[in-house]
Every structure is written in structure tokens, then in C-alpha cells.
Amino acid sequence: MTGRAPRLPIPLDVLLAVPLLIIAAAIGLVILGLGARLTPHELFRALSEPETLFALRLSFSTSLISLALSLLLGVPAAYLLARRRFRGMALVDTLLDLPLVMPPLVAGLGLLFVIGRASPLPPLAEIGAVFLFSPAGIVLAQTFIATTIIVRSAKAASEAVDPGYRDVAGTLGLTPARVFFAIDLPLAAGGIVSGAILAWARALGEFGATLMVAGATRFRTETLPMAIYLNMATGQVEVAVASALVLLVTAFVLLLTMRGLKRA
């Protein structure tokens, strides 16, 4: 009855509020630090710089392609994992989780070696020529990271769908493929979209794996994170900060979208 009623703060609350304030302040200060670094005029100029615009375009195009590829690979894989049990499943499951905890730099290093000139599988080296140090490499690195996030969330979403729906749909004359599109996919859509937003955010911010596979070449493989890195290295703070602020705003919008979706 009193669960929602406001009650007077007790001394412990005051004590616990201190770390909360520290965390909130830290985040606020980081944003302030970025936002206050440039005057609005400087910011506008930095945003109009060809380099910033290039990074913006490249980041958004590669990350959206990567997201599409991740969905195409991840959703069917997740559906299979969610509804079938097979031998070695625990192993596959663990394997799929590895990229989530693996430092992206390490993932990139592995990708570089497996498609590089000294690849243990020589045919891969030929394909690798297309990807290495090119925008295609950015997509490869981002997709590698994003797919596992999609698999994770889509699997959870598929598992949350009562198998009874699937059973009934079958008795109503729907083929398994039709059941997937008419029943399972719409019912799991919420979870899949949340996963897609997270995956997209990760792809946008991807740095380590991209650096290893695609390198950091100005006006070639220069995504927003790469632009920050390159420009900070050469002391051109304006473009770096502008890029950082674009990423920050995008992240904020994505977070709001997710909140909105969850409420719907």
C-alpha cells in the first residue's frame, strides 16, 4: 500500500545518494567537457568540414549495411537456436557469446590474420584482398561484432514466444516457413528491434576491430571513431569533438527510441 507513496529520506538514503551523485556528475561532466569545448560557431564549422562529413557518411552507411547483414544472419540463426536442441549446443552457444566479451581489438587481430596474406586457409587470403584496408573491411569488422548481439537478443525474443502459438498455427494449415513469417517474427519483433538498436550503436562506435582490418586512412576508411582518433593524434581538436558530439547525440536518440519501444 505504501509502495509508491513518497516517504521521508532516512540517513542511509543520504549516504547512498553520494555515489549516485558522483556517477551522475561524472557523466554530466563528460558531456559538458565535450559540449563546452567548442563555441557554437566553431562546432558548426567543424561539422561542415569535408572530413567530418565524409566520416559521418561512411559511418552511417557502413553501420547500416552491417546492421542489415547482422539481421540477415543473426535472426534465422537465433530462431534455430531458440527452437531446436542439438548435441554440442552449449559449445555453439558459448562460442557465439565470445565476441561479446572479447576485446574488439583482439577480434580485429584475428580477422586480420585469417584473411591476411599469411592466412592458414589460403583461399581466404584472396577474398581478404577485397576487405583489407577498404570500406568493405569496415563492414566486415562491424558485422562480426554486431551479429552476436543480434543473435543474443533475437534468441531471447524467440524463446519468449509461447511455442503454443507455433503449434496452433501449424494445425491451422500454415507451413513452417509461413509460421515463421506470420507468427514467430511479428511476436519476436520487439526484442529483435531492441537488439538491432544495440547492435547498430555498437557498429557505429566500432573502433578496435575496424582499426585492425580496415586501418585508419583519411578519406578512405575514416569512420567517426576513426576521425576522432586521427584528428586527436594530429591535434585538430575541432573535427574530433564534432565527430564525438555526433556519436553522442546519435547514442542519445537511440536510447530514447528504445525506451519508447519498450513502453509501446
Add this chain to the structure above:
Amino acid sequence: MNAGLTLEGVCNGVLHDVDCRIERGAFVTLIGPSGAGKSTLLKAVAGLVRHAGRILWGGAAIDKAAPHARAIGYVPQDLCLFPHRSVAGNLLLALERQRLDPAARQARVAALLEQLRIGHLAERRPTRISGGEKQRVALARALIGAPSLLLLDEPFSSLDDQTRRHLQGEVKRLHEEFGLTTLMVTHDLDEAFALGDEVLAMHEGRLKAAARPASLGEVRGDHGGCGPAPPRTMRPTISPALPHPSRKEPHMPDLSDNDLDRLLAQDAPYGDLTTQALEIGGKAGRMSFAARDKMVLCGSEEAARMIRRAGGEIASVLPSGSKIEAGTVFLSAVGPAAALHKAWKVSQTLVEYASGIATRANRIVEAARAEAPELVVACTRKNFPGTKEISIKAVMAGGAGIHRLGLSETILVFPEHRVFLGDDIEGWMTALKRHAPEKKIVVESDDLDEAEALAKAGADVIQLEKLEPEAVAEMVRRVADLTPRPVVAMAGGVNEANAARYAATGCDVLVTSAPYFGRPSDVKITIERG
């Protein structure tokens, strides 16, 4: 042929060797404790769980077919209405595979929703309607594809009493209107016996015929001469594995009250002295009858009525003709020890003798029908003198017919009659037909040439006596071209061992006395304090 639903040896982790046969058009209810495997059984029929064994519907095996190819209406316990589609959208999904243009689909959905009185809900989401409405939507969705088999898993369990009663009637009406065969799981005994033409019980993955609890009214066998006859639904009439013989022979005779009183009086005219002397007659008791071996039951109604006449009450009883496995309890009664002890031995003995005859008759019928499904097995009147009524009932319970009930009603010309007649077969045959124009003329002979001559003279039935199967086959060939073709019956020496060989000859009837001679079935009686 039975084109209903047949399960043969269906088993998986939950189900154990489930056999049953449900006739087309039947409304069958399935009861049992939770976890017994009722839902799993429905899912097996719908194709949603793996299992061994065969499932046939309409004579065709469906167990290898995918669920979407089975055309079975299925309403699961939690309904599973698709929350992302409107009520109409739920139904439309089930019409996707039908070749209909969109307008026709819409019209069909609207018509069915209207029929179930939920037309006004068409555009609503299933999450925003009441429990009873949801149930109607689920029913409509299962029926829209026009299935002929409907599976319902506890459809009324979550409804209030009034809605439940409404929907029970509705379901029964739809069952009739759509010409469905319905299998419904319920945990409610009243509902099971009120709705089901047949009631099956499931226990630990095994299927049994259900016994009607005493609290739900009297069994048919207890019903005396006065008052209205109880409805058919009051009588559990399913036996696993076999179509119930009593369904084909609904007029299996019952022994009269007089006969039962006489049997009781012969055994215990003044009750069981031992019980009286021990002064335990007033103590409450419970008595159950169980088959010791696989048998075809007969006389259970009579046993139940004798117990009632002695002062006991019947808790449950299976009908005569039930094919039961060893260990099956087919009769249970409660009452004072004096009543139970008085009826105990006499009712047990009656069931044992009658079931013995029924079981042997059934073996002959099964052996013969395996060769010739249309063949009739008829038993003679050579029953033990004085036991004709129960013998006839037992023969019928076993699935056989009766040859002749007596001499006064049928015409059977034996060689022993013919010794007094001349050689002019045509002459006496014509005279006989003039005397009894409405009777069939049956003649018996053990000689093929003579039998052929009798057939040509116009005998309706040729009864061959004690001939080898080869000779019977020869006779069948000889009369094959006559019009009208006489019926060929084989009598004398037919038994379980040779029935199949005689059946294979192509003759129409096997006449046998063999079921009357043999060991009674073994019934185990358990009497406990109750």
C-alpha cells in the same frame, strides 16, 4: 468400415501403448488426473509431439503427416490466440491455404463469427475481450478451415459456471452442425459424462474406459422397469482397442429381475450366515471386481443389479462387451458387508461363466473376421440347459450372433426330416414355401451333390455339416452362379483353431457351439472396509 480415429500402440515418454478407436461423428471426452497425458494425446493426434505407433483418421495413416497437412481443428488449453492480429485476422490466417479470393475469405470469417455470436468483435484484439469470448474465437479459428476432427483441451476450465454451461451447449451444437468427430479433454467428471457419447480415462499415460461415478446417477443396468430410460450418455461405452460390440448390438438382452432374484435365492436365500454370526453385517464395505486375464466382459450389468438387490450401491461398472485387460476393475460397489457378502459369489460366478463364453466367442469372431471381415459367426442353442438368456447375451457380447433361438420360429430341414419325404425335392420344397411364405428355408446336408440339388430346388440357406474346408469351398463355387445365390453356412466342429480356414472358403456363416464349452473367465474380487 470404421472411418473414424484409430490409435494403435501410440507411445512416447508420456503415453504408454495407447490403443483406441473412436467412431466418426462421436463426441468423446477424456478425463484423468493432471500429468496423465491427456494433452499429450491430443498433441499426438494433432502432430505436435513425437511418438511411436500409428494414428489413422478416415482410414488413412496420418502420423507421418506434418501438422499443417492434417486438417485437424485444435484448441489448446491456453487458446493461444495470436495477440498481434485482430479476431478476424486470427481466423483469416487459417484460410490462407484455401483457394479463395479475399472477399470470399472475409465473408466466410464474418459468417462464422456471426454464427458464434462474436461478429461484433471482429476488429478487436484478442487481448481485449473476455474469457468466454476468447473461447469462442478459439473455437471459430479451429473450425474456419472446415476440419472434420476437432480436438479440445480443457476448453471450459477457466470460465465461470454460467459461461461454461452456455459454451458446453454451443460446442455440442457445433459438433452436430459441422458433422465433427470431437475429442475433448476435461478435468470435470460431470462435464465428461454429460457431454461425451463415450468417456475415456487416462492414467499415467494409459487409456482405459471410464467408469461412471455413483454420485452422477445410476448405471443403465440398475435401472428397473419404471421411470424414463436413462440417456445413452449415462453409459460409458468405450473399450480400448475394439469397437464396442454393444454399439453394434444395442439390444443385448438383460436378465429379468425375476431371474436375478432366483439366482440370489438359490445361493443365499436368507443372507450369508457367517456374516450374520460374526455380527459384521452392518459394517460399511467396498467390493471391486477385476479381470485376472484379458477377457471380453459379460454379465456385469446383472452382477451390478444383484448387488443392488442385495442392498449394495454401485460406484462404477463397465458394460458387457467391453474388452478388458488383466487387472482392469470393471465393477465396484459399496454397501453394508451383509449386502456385499450376499451377492458376492453368485454375481462373481455369473460374470465368470458369461465372460468365458463371450471371450471364446470373440476369439472365434476375430479369427474368422481376420480372413473375411463380413463373415457372420452364429452360435447354436447347445448352451447348458437352463442358461439360455445369459448364454445369448454372452455370445452377443463376444460379437457373435445367434443361430436359432428355438424350433418354433425357424425352418431348418435336417436329413432327419427328409427320411420321411420322397425323392421329389422340388415338390416338398414348393409345399414348404407355400406353408411358410415369409420364412427362410434352411436345409442341412453333409453331401455336396445333395446340397447342390437342394440349392437348385430353391433353399435359401445351405447348411453344411462337418465338412472339411476344401469341401465347403467347393460348395461355395458350385452355388456361386445361382440366382438368387443361397447363403452357405458351415456347422459342426468349427472352433477357434479352424475358424480362419473355414472363413477363407468364402462361406457366409460359421455356426458353432464351441464358446459354450470351456473354462470360465477368472475374476478377482477384493472386499475392503469402506
